[in-house]
């Protein structure tokens with residue numbers, strides 16, 4: 001029993017850390033959650049409190065200039081408006097030295113929408129409104145998704161949409177914050193039940209309107225997709 005409880009404790013503490021996933025760091029820059037040692041060894045700057053579901057030594061690391069380009073900065077490759085170079089930035093391989101200081105969100109062809117049927121009208125209408133508000137920023141739309149027997153997700157009753165907003169599934173982006181906050185600000189017209197972006201949740205029945213950074217932090221579900229760093233989830237009433 002003792003071994004088992006020790007194991008549970010260890011598993012719980014390991015599960016807290018979403019290492020190598022995005023955060024907003026010093027100066028509002030795109031960052032990555034890594035140990036402060038990893039950050040300083042790659043020339044980055046760490047700030048505390050921006051990887052809030054993580055262990056004490058896991059902090060948000062940013063690097064405002066990187067040597068590959070004269071105006072280069074470290075950001076997620078999916079968000080780079082120019083060329084990206086490897087080997088200059090902290091974190092996983094998708095955090096690269098970008099040649100442009102401009103934000104390079106989106107640039108995608110218009111996604112196709114689900115038919116109204118299994119996917120309910122409120123979801124399809126919501127999807128259309130969000131895509132219209134953010135041209136080129138939503139690459140793909142999912143309504144009915146991951147519905148194994150016994151699944152209780154709003155997706156399975158056609159009342160949730162995933163707005164995929166990075167270059168591919170599993171690829172992190174900072175793009176979804178603006179979309180998520182827009183959905184919050186337009187909650188009534190969209191009939192929003194709750195929103196998830198970047199491992200944080202907002203529910204109009206319990207949360208006041210506030211910046212995404214102040215939304216409630218969720219548990220670490222284990223990867224970029226499950227922690228909603230490649231898509232905004234919106235559940236509708």
Ligand SMILES: [Zn+2]
Nearest residue numbers: 160161162233
């Ligand atoms: Zn979803």
